[in-house]
Amino acid sequence: MSTVEVLQAPRADGALAAAPAAVLVRPTPAKTHRGIPIPRWARRLIAPLAVLGIWQLVCSQGVFTPIELASPVAVVNAGRELWAEGQFQSNLLISLERVAVGLAFGVTIGLVISVLSGLFHWGEDLIDPLVQAARSVPILGLLPLVIIWFGIGEAPKIFLIALGVTFAIYINTYSAIRGVDMKLIEAGRTFGLGRLGLIRRIILPGSLPGFLVGLRLALVHSWLIIVVAEQINAKSGIGYLINAAQTWGRTDIIMLGCTVYAVLGLIADFIVRRLEKSLLAWRRGFEGA
Amino acid sequence: MALTLDRNEAGAPGGVSVDARDIRRAFDGRVVLDQLSLTIGEGEFVALLGRSGSGKSTLLRILGGLDDGYQGDVLVPKQRAVVFQEARLVPWLRVLPNVTLGLSGGSRGALKGRGLAALDEVGLTKQASAWPVTLSGGEAQRVALARALVREPQLVLLDEPFGALDALTRIRMHALLQDLCARHRPAVLLVTHDVDEAVLLADRTLVLVDGRITLDLPIPLEHPRRRGDPGFDELRSRLLAELGVEEH
Ligand SMILES: Nc1ncnc2c1ncn2[C@@H]1O[C@H](COP(=O)(O)OP(=O)(O)OP(=O)(O)O)[C@@H](O)[C@H]1O
Ligand SMILES: [Mg+2]
Numbered sequence: 303m304s305t306v307e308v309l310q311a312p313r314a315d316g317a318l319a320a321a322p323a324a325v326l327v328r329p330t331p332a333k334t335h336r337g338i339p340i341p342r343w344a345r346r347l348i349a350p351l352a353v354l355g356i357w358q359l360v361c362s363q364g365v366f367t368p369i370e371l372a373s374p375v376a377v378v379n380a381g382r383e384l385w386a387e388g389q390f391q392s393n394l395l396i397s398l399e400r401v402a403v404g405l406a407f408g409v410t411i412g413l414v415i416s417v418l419s420g421l422f423h424w425g426e427d428l429i430d431p432l433v434q435a436a437r438s439v440p441i442l443g444l445l446p447l448v449i450i451w452f453g454i455g456e457a458p459k460i461f462l463i464a465l466g467v468t469f470a471i472y473i474n475t476y477s478a479i480r481g482v483d484m485k486l487i488e489a490g491r492t493f494g495l496g497r498l499g500l501i502r503r504i505i506l507p508g509s510l511p512g513f514l515v516g517l518r519l520a521l522v523h524s525w526l527i528i529v530v531a532e533q534i535n536a537k538s539g540i541g542y543l544i545n546a547a548q549t550w551g552r553t554d555i556i557m558l559g560c561t562v563y564a565v566l567g568l569i570a571d572f573i574v575r576r577l578e579k580s581l582l583a584w585r586r587g588f589e590g591a
Numbered sequence: 592m593a594l595t596l597d598r599n600e601a602g603a604p605g606g607v608s609v610d611a612r613d614i615r616r617a618f619d620g621r622v623v624l625d626q627l628s629l630t631i632g633e634g635e636f637v638a639l640l641g642r643s644g645s646g647k648s649t650l651l652r653i654l655g656g657l658d659d660g661y662q663g664d665v666l667v668p669k670q671r672a673v674v675f676q677e678a679r680l681v682p683w684l685r686v687l688p689n690v691t692l693g694l695s696g697g698s699r700g701a702l703k704g705r706g707l708a709a710l711d712e713v714g715l716t717k718q719a720s721a722w723p724v725t726l727s728g729g730e731a732q733r734v735a736l737a738r739a740l741v742r743e744p745q746l747v748l749l750d751e752p753f754g755a756l757d758a759l760t761r762i763r764m765h766a767l768l769q770d771l772c773a774r775h776r777p778a779v780l781l782v783t784h785d786v787d788e789a790v791l792l793a794d795r796t797l798v799l800v801d802g803r804i805t806l807d808l809p810i811p812l813e814h815p816r817r818r819g820d821p822g823f824d825e826l827r828s829r830l831l832a833e834l835g836v837e838e839h
Pocket of ligand 1: 618623641642643644645646647648649650
């Protein structure tokens with residue numbers, strides 16, 4: 303290599319010959335790309351597929367009885383059966399609808415109050431103590447109360463989801479607004495941005511990363527809440543299906559319900575990742591190594 | 592008040608761009624600027640020298656309207672632009688919208704045209720749609736300069752804008768700044784650590800020591816100036832001596 307020759311050159315003229323050779327290392331570890339590179343999405347599938355394989359193996363070896371743990375094949379069959387009856391689709395749709403409506407309310411309310419609280423001192427004084435106190439109440443603990451208030455229709459479920467989502471969005475967006483670099487706000491001000499301009503061009507875009515973290519949490523929370531809410535008090539939805547399956551003694555359907563949640567969680571995560579990728583393109587190194 | 596007879600908010604008399612009297616600024620009881628007075632004429636290029644921590648940025652922030660915790664009376668033009676010690680580009684805006692940030696008056700297209708013209712002046716037209724994080728330090732500083740000058744300010748405040756640049760880029764930036772100043776004729780206050788830079792560029796150089804301006808030295812050399820010109824070294828030595836640096 304040419305670099306090695308250059309490094310040795312001074313020694314040849316004798317001047318540095320006596321000096322012990324320094325140990326040279328490569329500044330970055332050697333690249334270990336051998337064979338065909340596996341695409342990212344495929345790498346991400348490896349672990350879930352392995353779990354699936356072990357699960358199937360354990361079941362077909364008879365470690366558990368089918369009642370204790372249904373095998374993946376049994377779960378797929380249960381899915382087919384429910385699909386044929388139309389139960390799968392209708393219950394999934396209803397759960398999705400509840401989550402979507404709850405999210406819509408929660409995100410909107412969470413955003414509005416976090417902006418009010420993040421931007422205005424009176425807003426902070428009015429809103430922040432209330433939200434901070436309220437969010438330490440376990441949301442699902444409110445369920446009995448919420449049933450008394452709203453009855454057993456859609457309202458209590460949507461209310462609980464909206465509440466959980468509001469908190470997740472508020473906490474993260476509020477602290478992100480407060481964390482926006484003062485130096486940028488100052489710069490914006492010297493370049494003639496008014497209050498509205500500062501909010502639109504500096505503060506809101508600057509708090510977007512925090513908002514997206516909140517959104518990710520909100521999605522997780524809303525699924526948690528809907529499962530429990532539907533199990534206790536519902537005539538439809540995936541949670542209801544799981545609960546009913548318990549009385550029918552159908553572990554395969556219970557596992558099916560759990561799998562559906564897992565897949566929905568994955569999809570939600572994927573959507574937020576996509577959002578982050580396009581909205582936060584300005585952050586270098588965001589994609590990771 | 593007697594003071595207001597010959598002063599007003601729109602512009603002080605005799606083509607004065609900055610008229611600051613008896614500025615005092617203390618942080619937690621520690622006095623940083625002490626009864627400091629300063630005037631800068633229209634189109635005048637003033638350099639401000641001082642050791643690290645002597646209060647240069649503090650003074651600049653006061654003149655830029657970024658600090659209202661001072662005592663004293665300060666008059667500055669309405670159209671001001673600041674180039675900060677760091678470029679302070681807005682990371683989520685591409686280069687061009689960073690340059691035109693906060694500009695008003697004119698259609699979108701017209702503003703875009705002005706922004707592009709300013710970028711052209713600093714030689715960065717190609718980077719117009721790049722994200723700030725992808726710029727080198729010198730490029731970011733040039734964008735900051737374009738952002739300041741696109742506003743055609745009456746007063747430009749520069750806080751060690753070339754401190755982080757290599758010698759070559761710095762020379763190019765000096766030429767650029769002089770060129771832009773010759774064309775737009777703003778009043779300039781350039782904060783710097785670099786005595787040579789002050790002597791090369793300024794019409795007048797101030798030295799800030801212990802919260803006061805202890806030396807106000809006109810630099811009567813012809814442009815273009817070069818290190819080693821007659822008079823250059825003498826001015827340089829005086830400034831260094833004022834800063835407490837012994838020359839060998
Ligand atoms: N917001 C602040 N709160 C407290 N002290 C401050 C503040 N801003 C500046 N100071 C103090 O005022 C003094 C002058 O600071 P300033 O930033 O003006 O120095 P400077 O001359 O610009 O230095 P440098 O050349 O290193 O940039 C410093 O001792 C600094 O600690
Ligand atoms: Mg400074």
